[in-house]
Amino acid sequence: MSPVAARLVATLTAPLSASEAQAPELSRPAGRTALLQRGDREALWVPLDDSYALGTSEEASVRFPAPWPQRRGTWAVAPDGSLAVFAGVHAVRAVEPSGTVRWEIRHGCWHGACLEMHESYEEYADRPDHKYPERGSAGFSSDGRLVWAHVRGPLPEGELEDGVIDEWLIISADDGRVLARVDACAAAAGSEHLAHPDPGQMGLSIGEGQDGAPLRWGRWDGRTLAVNYFDGHDLVLIGLNPSGERFMTVSHDQGTLAVHDTADGSVLTQWDVESDVPRHPEAEPENDEVWAAWDWAGGFLDETTLIAGTVESDEEWGVGRHWLLSTGQQTPEQITYPLPVTSAAQALADGTWYTYATSDFGVMHIWTRA
Template sequence: MSTDPINGGSVQRAARLVATIPAPLEAGSADAPVLLHTGGRRLVVQRADTELALLDPASGDLVRFPAPWPRDLGTVTVSPSGDVAVFAGLHAVRAVDVSGATRWEVRHACWADECPEMHEDFAEYADDRGEDGEHEYPDSGSAAFSADGKLLWAHVRGPLAGDGEDVESDEFWLVLDAADGRVLARTGTGTVASGSFHTVPPDPAQMGLSIGEGEEGSPALWGRLDGGVLSVRKVDDETVLLDVSPSGRHLLATDVQQDALYLHAADDGAILRDLDADPAVPPYPQEGRVYWDFEAAFIDETTVVAGTSGSDAGYGPGRHWLVGTADMALRARISYPEPVCGPVRSAGEGAWYTVSEDRTAVLVWELAQEG
């Protein structure tokens, strides 16, 4: 460790580069690469308008899933086995194999605000995405596989295709059989989402969901499937889930203003401890308000790596911090052997990752051995 008073906690802790994984697609024509991890396996996925590329870093195998619609229309995830991609689009949640063939599809009400149609295909609104079109700036939901890959959790706009007229137009959180798309359970969320994302715990019967409602709010939900019944508890309002601990017992979250990190108990959502960015993190000269990033990672049950790269931008290099959750205290600033940018994200197995500034590589890190 080394001391550095201006950069926090008076202590720095070194990170070690575990792997540099080249992004599978050209940065100029695709979203930034994302590393998914489950069961000790890591997969790098990257979305372009016409395809989703999936790279297995361990084997070097690269597969490409043809995309059913452009990348700005919804979100995508892949199964832990890497053989199925699920696209959560404007009008449907669709599972496809590597040939692009549809394995199953759950159609739902369109995410475009003013659209009353129950679409059957993207072609129905492909030409309605220009200026003043109903589908120009649509809202979206999301989907995620359970840790064992047997369930698919999806946040959609209702009603679903096939629902009767008595079903209210609500947003739904669905639990689907990942093999065939059967709806096993669902519940209304009572939200008006502009977007959402899932947080995957180790227990396949549980899942987290963060819903952004623009100026309306940002509720975080925790779902549990038990005996075919989906029970949902609100973790908190104005909250964004960041990660879940390796045991699944603790949740890490921040508020929408990004003022503090919160450690929640997963079983009842209670706030156990919190850490305000101010005064814990010393600002750069002229920086003003310091705030946490919307990304962070548990590296073990009692240790988190979190960043302030967003508030640091323009004042100095983005900084990442080691936080102890036993007392929610800043332990050290992470020091890297080379420049890094952006927030930290979980890579599993005690590691975290960053994306290179030019979005051409995923960099996997872990704490270096002390001494």
């Protein structure tokens, strides 16, 4: 099958330098593209126009003062850029662009051996044993009214049953009221949220290091939080198609990429990396131990087309590869680029995807199919 050529749409330079900030990311909540970047002192939300140009968008950028350094947690921003939520070691804190704290919910400490209920970041800021804690995450619903937060229990009030380690909360973005909470049935090293177009649905991908990758799917009807725990499966949630009817996962061992029906979680299509991805062309012909693995990155380009990669494993043999996949076709098509591409690909569900152009992740390339 002939390769698929990629066409460069735009090139973006990160607002904050790599020496002071994390790699920038692009997101499309509610169909609006924005650049997100987190530094130690601030977090940026920069809306982009249809040509992905920063240009005058930099004037409309929103800067949120960060309550703690970037290594001490994660963050999320409302679809309209009006509020940021920082998921830290001891609390989830909602911060307005002015720096005003709208609300805060304290929880158990994300440093595994610590049983303290910290009152503030300053209590452990200089403690060596809290330098590299585990972490949870937060995500806004598609309409921005709810915050879903994965936290280390317990909360100061109303504990769940004994033995609960991680909790999953639904919080009112307006006032910080906890509307629902359930046992996440995990002991996370990290996690990520993925918002569904339906404000009452959210995906949660949990990483437990080598122990596993629990996937959770939540549905909130305004009164009850129902969770699909995908018992017995370790799956990393990668992306949703634009309608939200399908989601994409990669197995914890990186051997299987699958498309699921969002309604019930069933597998509709899957690709096995050993049988469906060809041997790397730069590997030594006599080497019998050439292997490939799906990257934990990619996503949907449209309703039925996905992008995935084998970059991480390909680096053992040569240039990393990206693949175009269709739910109606079993054979992946390799993507070719006019410029060197060494990073994984991240889909934006509008026919485009992005990669990083430099090793410090300071420059991003936006691509589409030629």
